[in-house]
Amino acid sequence: MRKCHQRTPIPRKDAFFGLHFDLHPNQHDTVLGAETREQNIAKLLARVRPDYIQYDCKGHPGYTGYPTKVGWPSPGIVKDALASWRKVTRERGVGLYVHYSGLWDQVAMEHHPGWARVDENRALDPRIASTFGPYVGELLIPQLKEVTSAYDLDGVWVDGDCWAAALDYSEAALAKWKEETGEADPPKGQSDPRWQDWKAFHRRQFEAYVCHYIDALHTFNPRLQLTSNWMYTTMAPRPVVANLDFLSGDVSPQGPQVDMARIDARYLASTEMPWDLMSWGQAHPNLKPAAQLAQEAAAVLMQGGGYQIYYNPTRAGHVPDDIIETARQVADFCRARQEVSHKSVSVPQVALLLSSASQFDRSDSLFHNGGQLTELEGALHALLESHYSVDILAEHQLQPRLHEFPLVVIPDSHRLDQDFREAVLAYVKAGGKLLLLGEKCARLFEPALGVRFEGEPEQVEAKLPTPVGVADARGIWQKVTPTTARTIASRYPTRDARAGGEVAATVVSYGRGKIAAVYGPVALTYSNTHYPGLRRLVGDLVHRLFPRPAVEVEAPPYVDIAVRRTAAGQLSVHLLNLANAPRAERFATLDVVPATGPVTVRLRVPEKPRQVRWVPAGGRLKWSWDKGTLSVTVPRLEVHGVLVAEEGGAVGGRRGQS
16 A cells, blocks of 8 residues: 655745634633534635644633643633644645744733733733743743644744833843843833833843744754744834744734735835735624735735735634635635745835834834834825835845935934935935935935025925825925925915915935935825825926836826736736725725726836736737837736736847737
8 A cells, every 4th residue: 555645834934825713712712622623624725725824822811722731721622623733734734833922921920920011100911921031931932842842833923922012110121221221210201311222122122032932942843933923024123133934914903904014015025034914804793805805915915925814713613614715715816926926026116214213213112013104104105106116124124225226215204323314315425316205304314405494393284286286285394495406396375376385395416316305294194195186296206306117007096016026037017906995994895896907017128028928817918019118008907917027038029919
């Protein structure tokens, strides 16, 4: 009898599509695993074909869904569901990871209050462990060693970690603070001049905590593939130090997930790490239709990342058929694009700065971007809706790559380190182009702008004439008087633009490059209103600085683009149709994405392509190539598609058809 060989799971760094299931077991559960059936798991794997599964282990309440001997198993365990998932995934060569709540562990804090974080009022945190205490060594590491070895797991997705961490006034934290600074009294608020040092002290400690458990688990089992959810992402925009095997995040259901994915995916694509993003499969209490998840998935795929969906099975462990069928449809959508999307790399066009210096200065959370990305989001939307291909980078990512980008855009960042500002000015002096969107970031570059700042910024009414109407941009504006700069936009106190205008934007030459600056809240206002006139204003400013991008598109503003090179090196243009994307609370789901088209794409290609493909495969495309420009008409764009120009052919005639 011939022996059947099991397939080896795809390493997480190469994985493309996955599913995540967690239950956050608690003390009130009574039926955990009771309806977990191998046939149900096998059906899911056969229909959806994921590269990996992330299944429940320990959630925020702290109880485990498996019979742990290290911590606190839920009293509701009827059957070991994790064992069933391991058996079936092993038979089918599918990786198995577990969801494990890190710092957030309520039952551990209940039993060991000495492990807890202490707040500024010296109250014990009933949920969050201290990174300075023994929790990591006495529970987290031993329990993860137990579960990963008992079930021969492929890895761990640690949740409730960086985004749950907070400032800590425990005795252990204060002792370490004193050891580092010599000071016994810690800062208590923003009025203390040491406040930023206090926050930075905790951020370093959190990173040390992550490094500690990641290194301990890798030493215990070098095959384990590990991450800390949201670490080194937009929530923690720092250079990667911990030895994580991949980066990951679950896009919060609190807000438009597709818009969050548009930001998070662009940042993760700049980390030079394997990464994926997770959509929540439910818009509580309903499941999201496949069309909605496809939009969210496409925002990730077009930046080269992997994608996963989060679902809740029943408390008894059954995965219902509607989840399986929806996941199958989304998986098929993703797989049809995998060849030309996964691990693609950007063709640098516009670099949009996510300033870690500003975010860490402004936020009193250790690692959370809530409310910190509004100006960035407004700038991103104005750029994308003007059909520019945009990468998002923090200072440590952008500074060594400045020379790669024809244009750098800085939203209204209030703090930038001196060495970064000097590097940006050197980039412009050498021929680069810089756009500053807001009075705060303009002030940081004041000597180079060719204007004189008059007094302090003020709250004013501001009406900006644009080719499509007068745009309201009331808010904080800085009055300036041009010296060597040229005024390129004005603002008025009313809609009457005949008199009383002040300078709204200027442009000036700086070395071989140029700097344009807007002295008021254009990015912030666009984020809050999406008024077409503001988009047109930003688009016109960009066009002044960057008149010949690699690609130009004739399409509605709800079509995003990204210029990439596939993993095989082929030049490609991703098109994402965001029509009908859910952005209002009363319209939380969509089941139809209205098709748009025709879409005209003009791509700068030095030599005539051998072939032009539309992925996923569709009808024949009309295209022509003339003097370095490839012109293509896409008759119909549904959710997402990719134009791939296969280079390397002989430049014979001037027209082709594929």
